Amino acid sequence: MLTRAIRNSLGNKSKKEDNLFWNKIRVPLVRISREGYMLSYNQAFAELLNIPPEVLAGLNFFDNPYRILDSVNQETLAHKRGQDVTIESYWRRGDSGFLYVKEHFTVDEDEGYWVYLEDETEKRRLRRSLEITEEKFRFVIDQVPVGIYRIITTGEIVFANQYLAQLFGFKSGDELQGKTAKDLFRYPPEYETLLQAAIKQKQSTFHYEFSYTTLDGKKLWLEDTAHIFYDTSDEMLFYDGIIQNITEKKQIENDIKRLLTAFTQISEAIVITDTRGFIIYSNPALERMTGYSATELYGKNMNIFRSGVHSRDFYRNMWNNILHGINWEGTIINKRKGGDLYTEYMVITPVKNDEGQILNFVAVKRDMSEVLKLEDKLRHSQKLQAIGTLAGGIAHDFNNILMGMQIYTEVLLKRLSPQSFEHEIAGKIYESQNRGKELIRQILSFSRPGTEEKAPLAIHTIVKETIKLIKNAFPATIHVSENIEDCGQILANPTHIHQIVMNLCTNAHDAMQGHGTLTVELKRKSQITGPFKGLHLTGQEWICLSVADTGCGIDEKIRSRIFDPFFTTKQVGEGTGLGLSIVQGIVKDYGGEIFFDSKVGEGTIFYVYLPVR
Incomplete structure (x- = not known):
């Protein structure tokens, strides 16, 4: 031991040399009697404890107010009395604070013990700090709402957090240690193939989505993202992974797909813009209506459709409504890509978040061109029907009057001399009456086109x-x-x-x-x-x-x-x-x-x- 080596070195020196060497040693050393009285100590010992010399000289090493020894170490020391032994103790420094030390006792055959104090305070502080950090880390790891694991080359799970355990029906992550990932996660067959391919290609990350059925029959969608670690020879050591429950995300994605499918198939044009009117989405119906593709419209402002027909007040009123969260609807004349104008019926709805802040505007548009044409045709047909009814009534009455006139004209033609001027005039009157009859026939034919047999x-x-x-x-x-x-x-x-x-x-x-x-x-x-x-x-x-x-x-x-x-x-x-x-x-x-x-x-x-x- 260190103290024995120092003791032997001191034994070969003179008294003066002894004191000089003794104080130059930077290891805290003290010589005590078997009863614990301090016989001598070096400068490093005094500096470590920082107890005044006059106090230190009169202390009993085993029994003093500065030294604290727990029962375990007391029993060890008592049991090993007269032998080389190492125990742990706390010392209260003379100024302030405590030291955690290891006391290495070496038996001195003549007078008692040589004791070397090894200051473990900083090591103990660091160790405790690491323990606290690890506890905090474990606490945090167990609280995060994702599953975290480590799997070694054999496929065995060596670490799993609380969330992962509960996700698969266990109480704690410790229950998963020692289980194989294949048995626990029940991956589809292709998972292992893809993982091995990633390892063979020395990829550092691996990503996979799979469905998992719990013991109670509930179907989950899980997302596995792993980071693969390799040794210096590029052999896989282990991989750390995160498993997330993306069931809700998948449901939302499916809902969005269904919604987008509906938007794609619907006959009405749909446009979504930001709060400044810049287009972020348009469905195919808008392309059919305006001639612009979705790519051409993305990022463009809605004023791309402006026809120039409406006044600034018209648009100012529209924006005033929707910026205050009020729906706007009405008929508007817009311009297609080719430049021709068309009429549409549009409803603009503000989209708000939970705080009531407007995020987007959704406009639903319907091309009214064909509807207006049909309305014009209907009005025109009704007008023609009214004209036909009126013309038919007038023609019928006029035909009765004309018939009487023709009868009298025929009588005149028979009584007048064919060579007379009066006969010629009457003949012209008769011809005009025939033209009138033809006109009446046409009018009646127009007003009642379907009366003749086919x-x-x-x-x-x-x-x-x-x-x-x-x-x-x-x-x-x-x-x-x-x-x-x-x-x-x-x-x-x-x-x-x-x-x-x-x-x-x-x-x-x-x-x-x-x-x-x-x-x-x-x-x-x-x-x-x-x-x-x-x-x-x-x-x-x-x-x-x-x-x-x-x-x-x-x-x-x-x-x-x-x-x-x-x-x-x-x-x-x-x-x-x-x-x-x-x-x-x-x-x-x-x-x-x-x-x-x-x-x-x-x-x-x-x-x-x-x-x-």
Whole structure:
């Protein structure tokens, strides 16, 4: 022992040399009698205890107010009295504080003991600090809401925290120590394959999600994230991991997927913006509505849709509402990517957090263009119905008056001399009355298009006969081209077919102003073709009559009005404005459709589709 070595060294020196060497030793040493009285001590001993020399010299080593010895060490010392022994004790320093020391006793055969004091205060403090830190660490580890583990190369769990134990139905992490991860976690077969692949590739991290069924049958989704440690030869030592219960997260993800699927499939356009109006989400319906893709819109402001139609006050009122947490809804005119304007109905809803703070705005949009068109058509149809009813009533009364006038005119023509001037005047009156009768017939035909009986009819024969009449009536400067196919029979009235062809050809004649080409075609088709092929009228057989001219075309401004009754672009006395109205009425009564395509300065083509029944 150290004290024995020092004692032997001192034994070989003189008294003076003894004292000099004794004080130079930096190890705290004291020589005591067997009863405990201090015979001598070195400077290091005095400095360690910091007890005044006059007090220190009179102390009994075994029994003094500065030394504290517990019962265990007292018993050890008593039992080993007269032998070399090491015990632990506390010493109260002369100034303040306590020292934790180890007392190494070496028997001195002559006078008692050599005692070497080893100061363990700092070691004990550090050890206790480490113990406290470990306790705190363990406490924290057990409190965190994730499972924490360490697994060694054999697959054995050597550490697990409280949360992990409770997650798998155990009371404490100590119960998991010694169990294999494979048996506890019941990973899917692919887990081990992926883990070994990660180790083979010397990856430092490993991530895996798997489902786990608890003993009571509850299904959980768990996320395992591990950090793999290797030795200097790149062999795996162990891996520390965190297992999180992500069941709720998975449920939220599934809810979000379902919600996004609904957003994707819904016909209404949905836009989500931040509080400044910058777009962070848009569904496919918005792309169909505006022409902008989701990528193009992301990060753009909603003013990208502004049409310039609405005033600043309009938008100021909208923003004032939604910034105060109030829903805004209304009709707004916006602009598509191509620049054309459209009308939409929009509802903007502020999204708030639990504190009532606005986080986002959600706008639900519906394109009202088709609805407005249908409303216009409905209003137009109601207007036509009202006009037809009024015109029919007037025409009926006027026809009764005209009939009386014709009877009297016929009487005059019979009594007057055919060579007289009066007979000529009466004849002109009679002709005017006939024109009036024709006009009344057209008005009545417009107001009651479906009154005539229909029968199976080979439509191509009527079209050919009408074209023959047209060729004779039109001037030679108008070339008439025809391509008439035998399309079979349909339920129709010959007069109606004649009216359709005659009115369309007459309008073509007037548009060409005596020069040009008139083309009439009759074909059987299985669907709508031409400029209107996107319409829904498919899935059945159709007879298509097309009448094309090389005239002046129809101005864009009046295209929406050409089927209105009594609308005409001809001079007064040259037309009644009922021709196309009558044609449309007949076609609709037959369950068909009439369209046209026109270019100003190039000509117009009308398509009449009649269903084969």
